[in-house]
Amino acid sequence: MKLRIDRDQFTDAVAWTAKALPTRPHIPVVAGVLLEAGGGELRVSGYDYETANRHTLSAAVHDTGAALVSGRLLAEITKSLPNKPVDLAAVGAHLELVCGASRFTLPTMPAEDYPALPAMPGAAGAVDAAAFAAAVAQVSVAAGRDDTLPLLTGVRVEVDGATLRLFATDRYRVAVRELAWEPVVDTNPTALVPARALHDTAKVLGQVSGKLELSLSDLARGEGLAGFAAGGRQSTSRLLDAANYPPVLSLFPKAANSQARVSTAGLVEVVKRIALVAERTAPVLLTFDGDALVVEAGGVDAARGSEFMDADFTGEPLAVGFNPQLLLDGLAHLGTPTVALSFVDAFKPAVFAPVGADGATDPTFRYLLMPIRVSR
Numbered sequence: 037m038k039l040r041i042d043r044d045q046f047t048d049a050v051a052w053t054a055k056a057l058p059t060r061p062h063i064p065v066v067a068g069v070l071l072e073a074g075g076g077e078l079r080v081s082g083y084d085y086e087t088a089n090r091h092t093l094s095a096a097v098h099d100t101g102a103a104l105v106s107g108r109l110l111a112e113i114t115k116s117l118p119n120k121p122v123d124l125a126a127v128g129a130h131l132e133l134v135c136g137a138s139r140f141t142l143p144t145m146p147a148e149d150y151p152a153l154p155a156m157p158g159a160a161g162a163v164d165a166a167a168f169a170a171a172v173a174q175v176s177v178a179a180g181r182d183d184t185l186p187l188l189t190g191v192r193v194e195v196d197g198a199t200l201r202l203f204a205t206d207r208y209r210v211a212v213r214e215l216a217w218e219p220v221v222d223t224n225p226t227a228l229v230p231a232r233a234l235h236d237t238a239k240v241l242g243q244v245s246g247k248l249e250l251s252l253s254d255l256a257r258g259e260g261l262a263g264f265a266a267g268g269r270q271s272t273s274r275l276l277d278a279a280n281y282p283p284v285l286s287l288f289p290k291a292a293n294s295q296a297r298v299s300t301a302g303l304v305e306v307v308k309r310i311a312l313v314a315e316r317t318a319p320v321l322l323t324f325d326g327d328a329l330v331v332e333a334g335g336v337d338a339a340r341g342s343e344f345m346d347a348d349f350t351g352e353p354l355a356v357g358f359n360p361q362l363l364l365d366g367l368a369h370l371g372t373p374t375v376a377l378s379f380v381d382a383f384k385p386a387v388f389a390p391v392g393a394d395g396a397t398d399p400t401f402r403y404l405l406m407p408i409r410v411s412r
Contacts, residue, residue, distance in 0.1 A: 037073045037101030037126040041093070043135060046078075046122050047114040049091040052269060053082035054111040055236055056089040065149045069107035071124065071131075074100040081153055082107055087233045088153045090270040102147040103131045113140055154272050156263040157253035160225055163200055163217035165266050168250075169242020171202055171213040172234055174369040174401055178211035179204035179231035190228040190276040193252070193262070195219060200250075204231060205284045209362050210404040211369075212285065217250075225252045228278035229262045237273070241266040287385055288404055292378035294351020296324050297391060300375045304367050306331045306343045311360035313339040319357035319408040324349040333360070356382040357410035366403035382407060 053069055061067040061084070070081040078095040081088070103126045113133065114122075120136035126144065133140040172191065180188030194201040198219060203212040241248050244267035251263030253275075260275030311320055314333035323330040329347035334340030356379065367375060372390035376397045379386050388403040 037071070037103055037124065038099035039073045039078060039095045039097045039125075040121050040123050041078055041095040043114075043117055043119060043122050045093050046080075047117065049078075049080040049093055050107070050111050050114045052091050052240055053080045053089040054107045055240075056082040056084050056087045056271075057107045058084040065104060065145050066151070067107060068104040068145050068150065069110055070102065070104050070147060070150050072102045073097045073124075083151060083153050085151070086230070086274050087237075088270075088272045089237075090153065092268045092270075099125075101126055104145040104147040104150055105131050105142045109142065113142075154261055156265065156270060156272060157251040157261050159220050160195065160250050160252045161200070161217050161219040161221070162247040162249050163215065165244045165246060165248040166242050167215050168200075168248050169238040170371070171200075171215050172238035172242075174213050174371075174403075175202045175204050175211045176231040176235040177204075177365045177369060178206060178209045178403070180206035182206075186276055187228075187278070187281060189231055190278070191231045191234050192278065192281060193227045193229055193250075195224045195226070197224070203284065205282065208359065208406050209366065210284045210287060210402075211366070212288075212402045212404075214400045218247075226278065227252050227260065227262050228276040228281060229273055230276060233271075233273040234262075237264050237271045241269060241271070244269070288387060288402065289378070289380050289384065292380060292387070294324070294349065294354055294379045296329065296350075296377045296379075297348040297374055298329060298345070298377065300367055300370055300373055302345055303329075303331075303375065304364060306345055307360055307364055307367075310341045310343055311364075313341040314360055319410055320360045320363065321355060321357045321410050323353070323355040324351075325353040351379070354379055354382055355410070356386065357408040358386075358405055359408060362405055366405060369403070370401070372398070383409065 072079045077092050079092045081090045117135040123134040125132045131142045131144050176191055191202055191204045199214050200217040201214045248266040253261045261272050263272045310331045310333045320333040329345050332342035366388050370390040374391035376389045376391050385404045385406050389397040391397055
């Protein structure tokens with residue numbers, strides 16, 4: 037293998053594929069990044085048996101071939117290279133990397149021992165890459181992080197005709213986002229994708245202008261995989277078993293008895309300040325009455341804090357407590373200057389929704405948060 041490639045493109049490709057590498061690999065070759073040159077292209081691949089990342093990019097290939105080198109070491113080297121073309125050459129049991137005056141010789145592992153990466157499943161449809169990345173960021177924040185409950189560590193993906201629906205829960209909150217997409221199959225597939233892998237993939241592919249292709253395979257008919265492709269990059273992720281996924285969409289109230297509209301940024305700032313006096317598991321209390329909101333936290337025998345802010349509230353006066361971090365997570369991903377908070381009462385789930393410039397709530401994103409009982 038011998039080739040020349042653009043430094044920035046190569047650095048991005050290695051960094052992208054290295055994200056799929058395990059921290060403590062059980063098999064040494066899985067810690068490697070596979071470089072395959074041929075046909076005027078270089079394909080860079082990484083795989084940990086759960087997630088596979090591949091990036092194909094143009095290169096001036098002089099000799100075809102493959103080399104398997106330590107992925108993390110290669111990633112550290114490439115991001116520190118000078119801004120000059122990169123020359124790669126496989127020489128015996130080593131890979132030589134030359135960039136300007138910099139020269140590195142890296143030991144290689146047997147490329148033939150590298151596991152075969154899973155093939156991309158059949159395409160289900162396409163969606164705007166940037167919109168998909170934004171939707172995943174909004175939803176994945178609500179996914180669980182307890183690996184002893186793997187079912188809740190995923191993002192549920194549902195297709196309903198021309199609508200793509202994403203939602204996640206950790207039992208204390210639910211985030212739901214819907215966006216338009218272009219289906220290429222008549223069926224409405226569903227999948228439960230690991231949230232961490234989906235977030236990392238969407239964040240990178242969201243930087244690609246244009247469409248992202250989503251592929252899904254049926255978990256019930258064999259190995260379930262989700263595939264994502266955009267801008268020469270491909271990623272596949274093994275699906276979670278969603279057979280017992282809770283019907284969380286039914287938790288959203290059909291009607292509300294009261295609603296408040298508040299400055300999103302203002303509420304974030306106030307909650308951050310007042311939460312400083314809240315103990316680790318203690319809630320912040322939001323009290324709504326007319327055109328005022330009071331945010332307070334702390335105990336009788338401990339530090340206390342409170343702050344007033346303007347609010348447009350309709351309904352009977354209401355005092356409701358929330359976990360401050362979960363509250364901030366929901367507010368951080370609204371994307372609008374104003375948030376609408378809808379309530380049934382102080383003990384039932386509250387629903388947050390973004391408010392557009394026209395004053396209407398956006399029905400495509402909803403964040404449900406369970407309240408915490410507060411004794412006063």
